[in-house]
Amino acid sequence: MDTLDPTRPTGAAGATAPAAPPPASPPARERSRRPSWRLLAPVGGLYGVQFVVPLAFLVVMSFWIPVAGGSPEAGFTLDNYRDVLGDGFTLGIFWRTLTMGVATGLLCLALGFPVAYGIVRAPRRWRTPLLLLVLMPFLVSAVIRSFGWMVLLADNGIVTRLLRGIGLVDGGLMYTMPGLIIAMTHVFLPIMVLVLYGVLERIDPRLEEAAANLGASRPRTVAFVVFPLALPGVLAGTLLVLTLAMSSFVTPAMIAGPRLRVVATEIYDQAVNLLNWPLAAAMAILLMALILAVSALFTRVLMRIVPGGTR
Amino acid sequence: MRASDRARNWALGIWSAAALLFLFIPVFLIVLFSFNDNKGRFNFTWQGFTLDHWKEPFRDPDLAKAMENSLLIAAVTTVAAVLLGTLLAVALTRYRFRGQGAAGFFVFLPMATPEVVLGASLLAMFLVAGIDTGFWTIVIAHVMFTVSYVVVTVRARLEGMDPYIEEAAQDLGAGVWTTFFKVTLPMIAPGVVAAAVLAAAISIDDYVVTSFNAGQTQTFPLYIFGATRQGVPPEVNVLGTMLLVGVLLLMGLNLAVQKALARRDRAVVEEPPSQPPTPAVPAAGPSAVAG
Numbered sequence: 001m002d003t004l005d006p007t008r009p010t011g012a013a014g015a016t017a018p019a020a021p022p023p024a025s026p027p028a029r030e031r032s033r034r035p036s037w038r039l040l041a042p043v044g045g046l047y048g049v050q051f052v053v054p055l056a057f058l059v060v061m062s063f064w065i066p067v068a069g070g071s072p073e074a075g076f077t078l079d080n081y082r083d084v085l086g087d088g089f090t091l092g093i094f095w096r097t098l099t100m101g102v103a104t105g106l107l108c109l110a111l112g113f114p115v116a117y118g119i120v121r122a123p124r125r126w127r128t129p130l131l132l133l134v135l136m137p138f139l140v141s142a143v144i145r146s147f148g149w150m151v152l153l154a155d156n157g158i159v160t161r162l163l164r165g166i167g168l169v170d171g172g173l174m175y176t177m178p179g180l181i182i183a184m185t186h187v188f189l190p191i192m193v194l195v196l197y198g199v200l201e202r203i204d205p206r207l208e209e210a211a212a213n214l215g216a217s218r219p220r221t222v223a224f225v226v227f228p229l230a231l232p233g234v235l236a237g238t239l240l241v242l243t244l245a246m247s248s249f250v251t252p253a254m255i256a257g258p259r260l261r262v263v264a265t266e267i268y269d270q271a272v273n274l275l276n277w278p279l280a281a282a283m284a285i286l287l288m289a290l291i292l293a294v295s296a297l298f299t300r301v302l303m304r305i306v307p308g309g310t311r
Numbered sequence: 312m313r314a315s316d317r318a319r320n321w322a323l324g325i326w327s328a329a330a331l332l333f334l335f336i337p338v339f340l341i342v343l344f345s346f347n348d349n350k351g352r353f354n355f356t357w358q359g360f361t362l363d364h365w366k367e368p369f370r371d372p373d374l375a376k377a378m379e380n381s382l383l384i385a386a387v388t389t390v391a392a393v394l395l396g397t398l399l400a401v402a403l404t405r406y407r408f409r410g411q412g413a414a415g416f417f418v419f420l421p422m423a424t425p426e427v428v429l430g431a432s433l434l435a436m437f438l439v440a441g442i443d444t445g446f447w448t449i450v451i452a453h454v455m456f457t458v459s460y461v462v463v464t465v466r467a468r469l470e471g472m473d474p475y476i477e478e479a480a481q482d483l484g485a486g487v488w489t490t491f492f493k494v495t496l497p498m499i500a501p502g503v504v505a506a507a508v509l510a511a512a513i514s515i516d517d518y519v520v521t522s523f524n525a526g527q528t529q530t531f532p533l534y535i536f537g538a539t540r541q542g543v544p545p546e547v548n549v550l551g552t553m554l555l556v557g558v559l560l561l562m563g564l565n566l567a568v569q570k571a572l573a574r575r576d577r578a579v580v581e582e583p584p585s586q587p588p589t590p591a592v593p594a595a596g597p598s599a600v601a602g
Binding site for chain 2: 139150154
């Protein structure tokens with residue numbers, strides 16, 4: 001579980017070796033400071049070719065000129081970006097992707113917070129089994145889980161009948177936004193619980209006892225003591241789910257279908273089916289830009305809320 | 312007042328229980344419907360209990376081939392990603408070199424990049440380079456994005472390890488590779504095992520990157536995705552259940568290995584109780600900076 005903890009600062013310890021040179025053994029220090037190219041060169045080279053080159057290539061391609069039905073022509077044009085940003089239909093896809101991400105993030109938070117809190121405050125020997133229980137659906141492929149939801153959300157599916165009984169929906173849930181958000185929430189809930197667990201675990205239970213001694217009820221304690229203390233984790237978890245949801249492909253493709261497109265499915269369609277690679281590349285880059293912008297916004301809010309970084 | 316408090320406490324409990332139920336229903340349903348005696352093309356409504364689908368899970372040759380491909384790709388990917396990732400993690404934590412920050416950033420980048428973008432960029436490169444997509448392009452793609460997870464996992468383990476032990480080995484005349492295999496590797500073994508499990512699980516599950524770079528090759532997730540469009544044979548549920556059980560066993564094995572390794576480490580430390588193991592000065596080094 002340790003390695004999965006996203007709240008763990010990974011960068012800090014990386015600076016250990018060089019930052020504290022003990023005067024006792026300078027020769028040893030010197031040697032270990034020298035890079036061993038035998039270890040690094042093959043890996044670094046391969047990695048560069050495998051990742052950096054394709055991504056750089058995608059950026060370049062987003063400026064190329066698309067040729068209908070054929071391979072794109074090398075050149076420089078901003079038309080691909082203009083096509084995405086100037087078209088109501090594609091802008092609508094981006095907007096839908098954003099709202100779907102936000103809705104999924106908030107729903108995951110609403111469901112995940114009580115669960116994470118419940119696990120943290122459960123008896124010690126129950127904690128690991130409970131956490132593993134929550135993480136188990138995560139071990140099932142997103143494709144299979146989405147397939148499970150296709151069964152549940154179908155016109156005569158259990159969830160559809162249940163929600164229809166309450167009067168929340170009148171038709172089926174497949175190929176609708178509510179159905180998509182329900183399935184997406186299911187896919188990302190384990191991640192949210194994992195992040196929140198990492199934060200809630202570090203909150204001193206004596207603070208809650210103090211609140212209880214002063215007469216606060218358990219829900220009041222959670223709302224006014226635990227939740228504010230967990231706010232950095234709440235924001236981090238929501239951001240993580242939101243960005244993952246915005247770039248997810250499988251669940252939207254299976255549950256929402258071709259009528260309710262999101263950016264990821266549209267990129268796939270443009271690239272693989274319509275062979276309009278430059279447009280697909282431009283969309284991919286705009287999607288990354290949108291995700292980065294949302295992340296930057298969250299980080300700013302986080303900085304406001306946590307003065308000086310108490311964690 | 313007290314009664315309403317208790318009611319609210321109950322509400323919290325019920326809410327949590329509902330959330331857990333929500334998490335489990337689709338998974339439970341997949342397992343349950345592998346026993347469904349369904350008639351039509353779609354396995355969507357419950358029609359009766361049968362064990363038939365479990366007798367011949369690989370009745371459809373395409374499905375069997377897809378599963379075989381998935382397992383093979385996962386195996387090759389895991390070996391390659393663990394080899395590359397472990398060396399990269401060692402290089403990133405143990406050595407100082409020009410461009411180290413950039414290297415760390417590039418390792419992290421694939422995890423932050425949307426999968427569609429990764430898949431599309433790789434396919435674009437394969438297309439332009441004139442490489443036919445198929446089994447090996449899937450492997451290349453999988454290695455590319457699982458390496459990041461391996462590096463992060465192994466690095467976490469390396470950072471908790473005293474670098475002076477490796478220096479001691481080198482002072483005693485061990486070369487770079489001897490030190491790595493005889494000293495570093497045994498100590499980071501739990502991290503490497505965890506990384507291998509993670510890489511295998513990610514590879515078996517991946518749909519998006521695979522679908523871009525698969526060509527005519529089918530994998531298990533690709534097969535299911537395609538099948539949901541025309542009708543899903545219940546064998547899909549059977550194999551899905553088998554996969555779930557397989558991954559659970561893998562996780563259990565991982566836990567067992569971690570425990571065994573931890574026990575071994577304790578035994579090594581406790582064996583010579585007469586001597587204090589490490590001198591105080593180097594031990595203070597890492598913790599002083601971390602604090």
